[in-house]
Every structure is written in C-alpha cells, then in structure tokens.
Amino acid sequence: MACLHQASTPFAAPSLEVGVGTGRVAEALRLDVGADPALTALERARSRGVCAVGALGDALPFADQTFGLVVLSATLCFAPDPPALLREATRVVRDGGRVVVGIVPRESSWGRRYEEWGRAGHPFYSLARLRTVDEVRSLVEGAGLATDRVRATLWGDCDQVDAAALAVVVPTADSADDAGFVALGAVRHPTSQDWDLRP
Numbered sequence: 001m002a003c004l005h006q007a008s009t010p011f012a013a014p015s016l017e018v019g020v021g022t023g024r025v026a027e028a029l030r031l032d033v034g035a036d037p038a039l040t041a042l043e044r045a046r047s048r049g050v051c052a053v054g055a056l057g058d059a060l061p062f063a064d065q066t067f068g069l070v071v072l073s074a075t076l077c078f079a080p081d082p083p084a085l086l087r088e089a090t091r092v093v094r095d096g097g098r099v100v101v102g103i104v105p106r107e108s109s110w111g112r113r114y115e116e117w118g119r120a121g122h123p124f125y126s127l128a129r130l131r132t133v134d135e136v137r138s139l140v141e142g143a144g145l146a147t148d149r150v151r152a153t154l155w156g157d158c159d160q161v162d163a164a165a166l167a168v169v170v171p172t173a174d175s176a177d178d179a180g181f182v183a184l185g186a187v188r189h190p191t192s193q194d195w196d197l198r199p
C-alpha cells in the first residue's frame with residue numbers, strides 16, 4: 001500500500017480504481033470510486049464503504065477527464081486487452097492528472113512463484129499474464145502517458161519476506177524487476193515542471 005500511496009501522491013480528487021475487486025486498495029487509499037466487472041467482488045467492496053460500479057476497464061462509464069487520479073493495481077495482468085484499459089484510464093483522467101499502475105514483475109521471486117502456480121493450474125494465477133517493468137512502462141507510454149515516478153517494494157525472496165518489508169519503498173530506476181511489487185506513476189500531458197523527476 002505504501003508503494004501505491006507514494007506513486008499516487010498528491011491524491012487529486014476525484015479518484016478511481018479500475019479493477020477494484022473487493023476494495024482492499026480503494027479502502028486503504030481512500031479512493032472515491034471503484035470499477036470492476038466482477039459483481040460479487042463489488043459487493044465486498046461496497047461493504048468496505050467503496051463506491052463501486054460494475055464496468056469493464058475497457059469501456060468506463062465516465063466522461064472524458066473526470067478524474068484527478070486513476071489507479072490500476074494488479075489488474076493489467078488479468079485483463080485481456082491491457083492497452084484498452086490504459087487508453088480508457090488516459091481518457092478519463094484530466095490533463096495533469098495521474099495514472100498509477102501497480103504490478104508484480106514477472107522476473108521477481110514473487111512473479112516466478114505466481115507463474116509456477118499458474119502453470120500448475122491455480123484457478124487465479126493461471127489467468128494472469130505477468131510482465132516486466134519495462135513492458136508495462138511501454139504500455140503506459142503507448143497510451144500517451146508520461147511516466148514520472150517508479151516505486152518498488154518487497155525486495156528479495158518471497159519465502160523470506162516479513163511485514164516490515166512491506167513498508168520499505170524505494171524510488172527506483174525503471175528496471176526494478178527483482179522487486180515483488182512495483183508502482184509506476186504517470187501523468188497525462190505534462191504541463192508543469194514541478195513533478196518528482198527522481199528515477
């Protein structure tokens with residue numbers, strides 16, 4: 001959560017999570033609205049107080065430039081058409097607003113473990129297509145967004161992780177493929193020089 005939080009700051013309202021699922025992230029980050037096609041999960045999100053809407057990220061029921069922040073956490077890897085999700089995220093975020101994409105990098109120990117489970121037929125992970133940080137950055141930039149911030153957490157072996165590791169978030173260069181979770185923050189149509197341009 002700390003990783004997504006850093007990549008999302010400052011939180012410009014209103015905010016949207018695409019692929020909100022059961023609302024764990026939206027609740028923790030206090031996002032305003034969540035969208036997801038999984039209607040049962042949305043019930044759980046609503047019970048957490050999230051304003052949840054049944055919708056595909058590929059065709060969001062919102063007007064152009066509605067949001068100041070759009071978050072996609074662990075969603076791109078489950079979507080059949082990731083470029084369509086990012087195009088829609090770009091459409092509904094306003095100029096100068098942020099899109100934040102959280103991923104489990106394919107080459108991290110976490111990514112390799114999830115892929116192993118997927119190959120073994122896990123009902124959830126067998127549906128995921130994990131990517132490298134560079135692959136996701138290309139998708140983000142292909143949608144017309146400018147990546148200005150990469151944050152990473154959960155370094156090292158997934159068998160050795162403890163709760164404290166979740167709080168360690170590192171600003172990083174674009175290749176952070178050994179981290180178990182990476183958040184890429186990007187801006188629509190840069191118009192200011194004030195962003196955090198640290199690698």
Ligand SMILES: C[S@@+](CC[C@H](N)C(=O)[O-])C[C@H]1O[C@@H](n2cnc3c(N)ncnc32)[C@H](O)[C@@H]1O
Nearest residue numbers: 019020021025036038056057073074075078079
């Ligand atoms: C692993 S869950 C992530 C839930 C939440 N974002 C989190 O980080 O805890 C992935 C979510 O993506 C949603 N999803 C898959 N394809 C989608 C699409 N095309 N548009 C929007 N959401 C989608 C799934 O229904 C699921 O709730």
